[in-house]
Amino acid sequence: MVLKKEEPQDPAVAFRYPRVITYKHSLGYQSKFAHALKMGRIIATKCPVDGRCTVPPRIVCPMHHVRQTEWVDQGQRGKLISAFKINFPMFDSRTGDLKTWEYPIVAIELEGSARMDGWCAETDTSKLKTGMILEAIWRPPEERKGRVDDILYWKPVE
Amino acid sequence: MTPQIKKSVADIPEEPIVVEVQAYSNFLVTVGNTGNKFLTEIRDNKTLMGIKCPTCKKVYVPPRLHCPTCFAKMSEWVKLSGKGTLETFTVVRYAEPYMPKEPPYAYGVIKLDGASTGIVHLIGGVDLNKIKVGMKMEPVFKEQRVGSILDIEYFKPV
Numbered sequence: 625m626v627l628k629k630e631e632p633q634d635p636a637v638a639f640r641y642p643r644v645i646t647y648k649h650s651l652g653y654q655s656k657f658a659h660a661l662k663m664g665r666i667i668a669t670k671c672p673v674d675g676r677c678t679v680p681p682r683i684v685c686p687m688h689h690v691r692q693t694e695w696v697d698q699g700q701r702g703k704l705i706s707a708f709k710i711n712f713p714m715f716d717s718r719t720g721d722l723k724t725w726e727y728p729i730v731a732i733e734l735e736g737s738a739r740m741d742g743w744c745a746e747t748d749t750s751k752l753k754t755g756m757i758l759e760a761i762w763r764p765p766e767e768r769k770g771r772v773d774d775i776l777y778w779k780p781v782e
Numbered sequence: 783m784t785p786q787i788k789k790s791v792a793d794i795p796e797e798p799i800v801v802e803v804q805a806y807s808n809f810l811v812t813v814g815n816t817g818n819k820f821l822t823e824i825r826d827n828k829t830l831m832g833i834k835c836p837t838c839k840k841v842y843v844p845p846r847l848h849c850p851t852c853f854a855k856m857s858e859w860v861k862l863s864g865k866g867t868l869e870t871f872t873v874v875r876y877a878e879p880y881m882p883k884e885p886p887y888a889y890g891v892i893k894l895d896g897a898s899t900g901i902v903h904l905i906g907g908v909d910l911n912k913i914k915v916g917m918k919m920e921p922v923f924k925e926q927r928v929g930s931i932l933d934i935e936y937f938k939p940v
Binding site for chain 2: 631640641644645647648649652655656658663667695
């Protein structure tokens with residue numbers, strides 16, 4: 625929920641400094657990951673040394689510094705590693721608005737062993753237990769953009 | 783957790799993707815007590831004020847609360863004539879986002895008489911090809927002023 629408060633209107637006291645920066649960048653190696661997200665799938669690259677998968681995918685393993693080019697599907701479910709909830713108003717870095725945060729953020733280990741985080745649909749943190757199974761809830765296919773937020777949130781599996 | 787059957791990733795395209803991203807910021811900047819006095823003097827009295835360090839006697843424009851040289855707290859205000867000498871300048875000939883005006887235009891550092899520092903501002907009222915370092919300058923104020931540094935429309939040669 626966005627919290628609105630009165631702002632001074634006198635520029636000799638305070639002023640707004642709105643800026644929009646448009647930039648383009650090539651996804652390169654991660655283009656396959658973006659295509660998979662549009663298809664409603666999560667894929668990751670797998671380290672040839674220990675078999676761990678990385679999401680978002682990386683072409684070089686961050687632990688062993690070896691090239692990892694094997695792609696592995698991560699499924700649609702994962703188990704909860706940890707969760708936290710912000711219980712005080714905090715600024716949304718995307719909009720600059722001060723808002724309250726109803727939904728917890730969860731870290732999940734996917735079926736293919738990669739770990740990622742996301743929002744959780746369960747607002748009562750007492751119901752979240754490590755090891756519980758969550759599944760990805762996606763945007764409708766026509767709204768997906770090939771970004772990690774194509775996964776709207778994670779929902780506990782009954 | 784029952785593992786899902788691993789799907790092949792061969793059907794996922796690898797076509798490179800270039801994304802266009804917009805980053806927004808809308809910061810609220812408070813000018814503080816020192817900045818407030820500086821801007822209200824420009825707005826209400828068309829006067830430029832400096833602030834003097836009690837220790838090293840430097841006069842700063844724009845004013846600040848603590849001397850950057852010796853860190854003394856400053857509170858002695860100095861009324862300046864607004865006139866000064868052009869120390870350096872540049873002529874902008876191409877457009878970029880968030881410029882103060884359409885190019886070509888010039889801006890420079892003007893060392894105000896009685897001040898130890900220069901103030902950066904637009905230069906106008908002169909042929910851009912005839913601007914020279916060392917020119918004596920004076921401010922041109924807008925008719926409608928709001929308490930912004932841009933209440934000074936530009937500095938022009940005396």
